[in-house]
Amino acid sequence: MKVVEKRQLLSAEEIGRTLQRLAHEIVEKSGGTKDLALIGVRRRGVPISQRLERIIRTFSGIEIPVGTLDITLYRDDLSTVAQQPVVQSTEIPFGVDGRDLVLIDDVLYTGRTVRAAMNGLFDLGRPRRVRLCVLIDRGHRELPIEASFIGRTVETSDTEIVEVRLQEIDKEERVMLVDRVS
Amino acid sequence: MLLIQNGRVVDPASRTDEPMDVLLSGERIVQTGAGLPVPGGAEIFDAKGLIVAPGFIDLHCHLREPGQELSETIETGTRSAARGGFTAVCCMPNTQPVNDSASVTRGIVERAARGGAVRVWPIGAASVGSKGEALAEIAAMKDAGIVAVSDDGKPVATSRLMRQVMEYCDSLGLPVIDHCEDPPLAAGGVMREGPHSLRLGLKGIPSQSESICAGRDVELAQLTGARLHIAHMSAARSLEYVRYAKEHGARVTCEVTPHHFTLADEDVRYDTSYKMNPPLASREDREALIAGLADGSVDAIATDHAPHHPASKEVEFDRAPFGILGFETALALGLRELVQKNRLSLVRLVELFTSGPARVLGIERKIAAGHPGDITIFSTGLKWTYRVNDSPSKSRNSPFDGAEFTGGPVATIVGGRFAYRRPQEQA
Amino acid sequence: MLLGLQHLLGTETLTREQITFILDQAKPFQEFQRHPLKKLATLRGKTVAIAFFEASTRTRISFATAASRLGADTMNLQAEASSLKKGESLLDTVRTLEAMRPDGIVIRHSSSGAPEFVSQRLEIPVLNAGDGTHEHPTQALLDALTIRDRKGSLEGWNVTVLGDILHSRVARSNIHLLTKFGGRVTLCGPAMWVPNEMTTLAPNVRRALRIEEALEGADVVLVLRVQTERIHEPSLAPEEYILRYQLTPERLRLAKPDALVLHPGPMIRGLEIDPGVADGPQSAVLEQVTNGLAIRMALLYHLVGGAAPDAPHPAKE
Numbered sequence: 059m060k061v062v063e064k065r066q067l068l069s070a071e072e073i074g075r076t077l078q079r080l081a082h083e084i085v086e087k088s089g090g091t092k093d094l095a096l097i098g099v100r101r102r103g104v105p106i107s108q109r110l111e112r113i114i115r116t117f118s119g120i121e122i123p124v125g126t127l128d129i130t131l132y133r134d135d136l137s138t139v140a141q142q143p144v145v146q147s148t149e150i151p152f153g154v155d156g157r158d159l160v161l162i163d164d165v166l167y168t169g170r171t172v173r174a175a176m177n178g179l180f181d182l183g184r185p186r187r188v189r190l191c192v193l194i195d196r197g198h199r200e201l202p203i204e205a206s207f208i209g210r211t212v213e214t215s216d217t218e219i220v221e222v223r224l225q226e227i228d229k230e231e232r233v234m235l236v237d238r239v240s
Numbered sequence: 241m242l243l244i245q246n247g248r249v250v251d252p253a254s255r256t257d258e259p260m261d262v263l264l265s266g267e268r269i270v271q272t273g274a275g276l277p278v279p280g281g282a283e284i285f286d287a288k289g290l291i292v293a294p295g296f297i298d299l300h301c302h303l304r305e306p307g308q309e310l311s312e313t314i315e316t317g318t319r320s321a322a323r324g325g326f327t328a329v330c331c332m333p334n335t336q337p338v339n340d341s342a343s344v345t346r347g348i349v350e351r352a353a354r355g356g357a358v359r360v361w362p363i364g365a366a367s368v369g370s371k372g373e374a375l376a377e378i379a380a381m382k383d384a385g386i387v388a389v390s391d392d393g394k395p396v397a398t399s400r401l402m403r404q405v406m407e408y409c410d411s412l413g414l415p416v417i418d419h420c421e422d423p424p425l426a427a428g429g430v431m432r433e434g435p436h437s438l439r440l441g442l443k444g445i446p447s448q449s450e451s452i453c454a455g456r457d458v459e460l461a462q463l464t465g466a467r468l469h470i471a472h473m474s475a476a477r478s479l480e481y482v483r484y485a486k487e488h489g490a491r492v493t494c495e496v497t498p499h500h501f502t503l504a505d506e507d508v509r510y511d512t513s514y515k516m517n518p519p520l521a522s523r524e525d526r527e528a529l530i531a532g533l534a535d536g537s538v539d540a541i542a543t544d545h546a547p548h549h550p551a552s553k554e555v556e557f558d559r560a561p562f563g564i565l566g567f568e569t570a571l572a573l574g575l576r577e578l579v580q581k582n583r584l585s586l587v588r589l590v591e592l593f594t595s596g597p598a599r600v601l602g603i604e605r606k607i608a609a610g611h612p613g614d615i616t617i618f619s620t621g622l623k624w625t626y627r628v629n630d631s632p633s634k635s636r637n638s639p640f641d642g643a644e645f646t647g648g649p650v651a652t653i654v655g656g657r658f659a660y661r662r663p664q665e666q667a
Numbered sequence: 668m669l670l671g672l673q674h675l676l677g678t679e680t681l682t683r684e685q686i687t688f689i690l691d692q693a694k695p696f697q698e699f700q701r702h703p704l705k706k707l708a709t710l711r712g713k714t715v716a717i718a719f720f721e722a723s724t725r726t727r728i729s730f731a732t733a734a735s736r737l738g739a740d741t742m743n744l745q746a747e748a749s750s751l752k753k754g755e756s757l758l759d760t761v762r763t764l765e766a767m768r769p770d771g772i773v774i775r776h777s778s779s780g781a782p783e784f785v786s787q788r789l790e791i792p793v794l795n796a797g798d799g800t801h802e803h804p805t806q807a808l809l810d811a812l813t814i815r816d817r818k819g820s821l822e823g824w825n826v827t828v829l830g831d832i833l834h835s836r837v838a839r840s841n842i843h844l845l846t847k848f849g850g851r852v853t854l855c856g857p858a859m860w861v862p863n864e865m866t867t868l869a870p871n872v873r874r875a876l877r878i879e880e881a882l883e884g885a886d887v888v889l890v891l892r893v894q895t896e897r898i899h900e901p902s903l904a905p906e907e908y909i910l911r912y913q914l915t916p917e918r919l920r921l922a923k924p925d926a927l928v929l930h931p932g933p934m935i936r937g938l939e940i941d942p943g944v945a946d947g948p949q950s951a952v953l954e955q956v957t958n959g960l961a962i963r964m965a966l967l968y969h970l971v972g973g974a975a976p977d978a979p980h981p982a983k984e
Contacts, residue, residue: 128695131709131968141668142972145696146964181704439679441779441801441836454756510780555756556778558799 061219061236067194067212068208070231071213073224076209080191081113083207084160085120091185093158095123100146103166106193106228109132122156125150132174157196160207164222166192169203194233196220218220241265241279242499242656244615247287251294253598262292262326267655270274271609279625284457287617290650294591295327295614296653297597299495300417300471300542301489303360306347307336311548314348316427317567318357322660324567325593325649327614327653328359329368329545330347332368334393340365345384357659359614361387363417363498366405367398375404384410387601390417395453399460404530406466415467415493416601419479420453421518430558432519433507435647440508442557447525450518451477458461461492469493469600472544475520476528483537493600495528495542498566498573503639512553512560513639516546532593541589542595543570547635565638569626571618573644579620580646586620587591599665605625613656620647622662668934674786675791677802678844686844687967689810692924696961696968697812710739710972712920716769717742718761719775719796725932726805729956730773733963739971742769761785771971774798779836792970799841800834805966807840807932809959811848814887814956817927823849825882827922829914830891830939831860839933842869842891845900855881856891857903862892885922890914890930893939907937915941919949927951966979 068076088094091114098107104126111124130144135144161175164209172190179185191207196214214235221234243266246370249260249272261276262269278284298321304312316365321329329349333339345362352360362666364386368374369392378389389409395403396418429616431437433444439585454470458481459467470482473494485492508514521529534536544632546563553560574589588595593616607615627639652660669675670685676718678686699705715734719727719923721832742764755763757776764772771792774782779799786793797803815821826845832838841854846869854861854874866872875881882888893908919926926941927949936942944950 103826131695136972137712138974140973142969145692145695145917147698149698177708181702181706184704194812198742408839438833438862438864439839439840439868441799443800549757556760556776556781556784558778610975 060239061167061240062235064218064235065183066232067220067235068210068233073087073231073233076193076218077104077109078113079112080207080209084110084191087113088158090220091118092169093123093156094123094160095148095152095157096111096129096192097125097159097161097175099161099163100126102222102224102227103226106164107138107162110191114206123152125152125176129171129177130157130173132177134170134174136197136225141168150182154179154185157185158190159185160191161188162191164193165220166190166203166205167198167220169201172203193222194220241282242289242613242653243276243278243282244285244292244617245276245619247290247292248394249375249607250590251594251607252587253294253595253604254606254608257587259326260292262607264308264615264653264656266613268613269607269609269611272607282519285617289619289621291586291590291618291620292607293616293618294607295612295652295654296325296595296616297601297605298326298329298543298570299469299540299600300497301329301331301545301567301595302529302547302563303331303332304335306344306549307606310634310644311549311552314351315317315355315357315525316632316634317545317547318352318387319505319660320565321567322357322570322654323618323632324543325618325652326358327612327652327654327659328361329411330361330387331364331365331390332390333365338365338370339363339381340368340370340493342380342384344376345381345386351387357653361385362526363388363390363392364391366391366416367401368565370394371569372401375401377410379412380409382414386414388415388417388469390471392417392419395419395421396421398442399456402457403460403464406460408470410464410466413602415602417469417471418449418453418457419471420457420473422449422452423595430515430519431508432521434522435626436503436505436508440510442605445519447521449473450475451481454478454481455631457550458482458490458492461473461485461534462488462490465491467602468493470520472497472500472542474500474525474527475531477649479528479532479537486537490636493539494536494537495540495597496533497542497544498570498577499564499639501526501575502529502577503628509640510557511639512555512557513564513637513641515557515562515563516544516561517562530583531579539594539600541570541592542597543567548637549634550636553637555639563637565609565628565631565633565635567633568631569640569643570636572648573640574649575620575647578647581636587654592633598642611651616649617651617653618647622648622650624648668973670968673970674782675804675966675970676782676786676793676795678804678807678840680805681844681847683847686808686811686847687791687806689808689962690815692719692965692969693812693958693961696964697958699962700957701860701965705736706738706943707736708738710734710735710737713738713739713770713971714742714768715967715971716742716764716772718764718772720757720774720781721797723797725774725956726775726959729959730794730796730963733960733967736960737964737967738810739770739967740870742767755948757781757784758788761789765789765791771967786861794966794970797836800839802838802840803836803931804840805959805962809843809955809962810841810929811844812962813929813955814927814960817951818886821845821848823851824886825851825884826887826889827885828853828889828891829854829878829881830856830893832856832865833860833893834894835860835891838889838891839868844871845846846871846893853881855886857908878918879921882918882921885926888914888919888922889929890928890940891933892933892935909938913939913941914944916943916947925949929955932956
């Protein structure tokens with residue numbers, strides 16, 4: 059698939075500031091951090107969740123547990139693809155029961171990933187509350203799912219792709235809007 | 241009258257290898273020579289570029305009639321034989337009922353006379369039911385037309401019985417053909433024991449199963465002075481016993497099948513078209529057999545044509561019956577593996593199909609005036625592909641389906657009449 | 668499909684890459700066994716035919732559970748209860764199953780080559796759960812996973828296989844797999860069950876008929892079960908076997924101190940293995956069972972999951 063870069067949505071600096079804001083919002087709007095935990099959705103939700111945890115620890119001194127969730131087995135499109143996607147591991151080293159969970163992902167789009175993530179979470183136990191935090195909300199929902207914490211909302215068309223590039227995975231740091239070219 | 245013109249006559253029995261015409265009248269050969277005049281009204285067959293040989297004899301085949309007609313009948317089997325260039329075939333007695341009596345023998349002979357495309361020379365059982373206990377009514381069968389005796393499918397069960405069979409058959413002038421196997425050693429085995437059977441997880445039959453029995457038979461042949469013929473020999477060690485016997489004046493002969501000089505145990509995967517008894521042997525055995533075919537230690541090529549109807553072979557390897565087809569690929573394999581690879585001469589190959597088997601049976605096979613009008617005409621250059629689905633045989637169990645050959649049968653004449661002619665567009 | 672593989676027939680033809688992929692993919696499924704809710708919808712709507720033409724409880728239950736935890740349904744065929752006894756051929760039995768449209772078939776059969784036979788005639792993926800004395804690939808894979816987890820890697824171990832090697836499909840599959848990773852395999856057992864030609868199966872395979880010699884320096888000891896009755900062959904008295912080949916604590920001490928003991932099960936404590944060893948700290952038999960489930964789930968996910976080979980990749984996340 060060929061893509062052409064259209065414009066930058068967030069620079070490295072802007073990503074940093076957005077994460078700072080999100081981290082503060084999460085703590086403010088959680089009414090206490092007692093049962094709070096962050097779950098990063100693979101792939102790029104993982105470094106984002108780890109950074110948020112670090113930021114929270116830095117300004118508040120509180121350590122919030124972080125887990126990673128792989129949603130491959132919960133996707134709703136597996137029977138339509140020829141080659142099954144590689145399954146990664148889910149590592150949630152704390153009990154899910156009664157927890158105040160924040161799911162963290164890079165982009166919220168159709169909502170199917172979040173639906174799968176919730177299926178995965180509920181197989182592990184019964185959280186008290188689940189909210190969603192995303193770096194970019196690009197619209198085009200196909201399911202009734204909304205985020206409680208949003209870095210930036212962006213209007214996109216169907217052919218466009220929001221590419222979040224993070225140092226830990228992509229060796230560069232910015233968010234790009236790219237267009238599919240046939 | 242039929243005049244075969246312009247062919248190259250290769251007749252080992254009369255030491256002929258030269259261009260020559262052959263004239264047949266009625267059921268016999270009446271004249272041979274270069275540039276024969278064409279008698280009025282004679283049919284002419286132009287054999288230019290082709291080899292004209294005495295009619296091939298197959299010492300070992302299974303026609304499955306009576307009793308197993310689902311797999312083959314005398315009619316379908318002989319039509320397949322004719323396509324392979326054979327003018328006479330010796331059918332083994334392991335039918336249902338076993339051919340252990342004059343009445344069954346007569347039944348086969350009559351069936352062949354009515355519907356057989358080539359000559360059928362039955363082999364009678366050595367023991368009643370081939371059970372290895374009582375001697376069968378061999379003399380009565382001889383009157384009915386058997387040419388040899390065997391309990392094929394199995395070895396003659398005991399040394400004691402084999403001795404009796406040999407002595408008795410010797411007095412009747414019949415050769416004894418043995419399927420050499422040591423049943424306790426071979427029991428449950430489905431392929432040659434060796435690194436390949438281990439890899440495939442299939443129970444193996446060691447080559448000693450055959451050679452132990454061949455050794456036994458050679459000893460008894462020396463004891464009795466009888467004519468012994470070792471069927472479908474597959475092991476180098478068995479050939480050593482045969483050589484030893486011949487060197488010491490015993491009347492021992494042997495045959496090798498085309499699949500044993502072509503394939504080896506390494507070719508077995510789980511395709512039941514590679515399952516037969518004796519099983520495909522090692523490369524070393526194959527090499528030794530080819531050397532024996534070349535140096536005269538081996539007397540004949542015989543097909544062991546063993547049809548099994550398709551459903552019976554389309555099963556797990558362990559459960560499949562032993563045996564594969566052989567008539568229609570025998571000559572082509574002989575040409576490809578032996579002559580074209582310079583292992584032996586064309587004349588020697590023809591000998592292995594004609595005067596070699598004839599000697600085993602105690603008869604003559606020659607292109608000369610007065611002899612039966614059985615002629616095999618073949619090409620050494622014809623390019624063709626073997627397609628088992630085109631075979632008149634009722635069965636399809638051949639590992640050579642789709643194989644491309646250079647050289648093959650073109651016309652088969654039995655008793656002065658065409659039993660098979662390759663359609664023109666292929667010749 | 669799994670890295671180009673449509674069927675799982677044996678380990679002999681698997682590449683290192685494919686084996687490593689399967690072991691890696693088993694990890695998330697190992698974790699999954701610890702979830703309170705062990706039910707996915709991943710293979711929902713798929714049916715896996717479990718066709719066992721040879722008695723087995725453990726492997727059959729393992730495959731059935733694996734399929735079921737992935738959300739698939741199973742069709743269960745057990746030889747005794749089936750028309751195979753009435754003389755129906757393997758081909759017909761399998762065609763009958765196929766007519767009910769399963770998405771994959773797991774087959775165990777007493778004839779070597781039967782899964783290959785089936786794979787050549789059906790359109791669906793075939794997984795070999797053990798064929799005759801030929802291969803038992805999922806066993807070798809779960810053994811490899813157990814070794815890798817316990818020892819940190821799969822490379823270059825000294826592996827001693829103890830028992831009736833000649834008739835063991837587990838031994839063959841393990842030999843093929845471990846030697847691909849630089850394993851050095853020593854085969855040990857009564858002489859008539861360890862023909863010297865078995866050393867030609869793969870590189871770095873040797874034979875040692877004395878257990879003391881075979882165990883020296885071993886990193887992994889794979890104990891095979893002993894079938895005391897054999898068709899077509901005289902059997903060996905159990906006392907004879909115990910005397911010379913039972914894995915006792917004293918004999919195990921000849922191996923490396925951290926040597927791993929594996930057994931494909933079912934074990935006969937007191938025959939091929941001393942009860943103390945079977946239940947001791949070096950034994951990984953229970954992990955083998957859990958890993959078996961993970962391996963089989965990973966295989967079913969990749970081989971039975973998905974659409975027909977020409978289906979498109981998903982466009983969106």
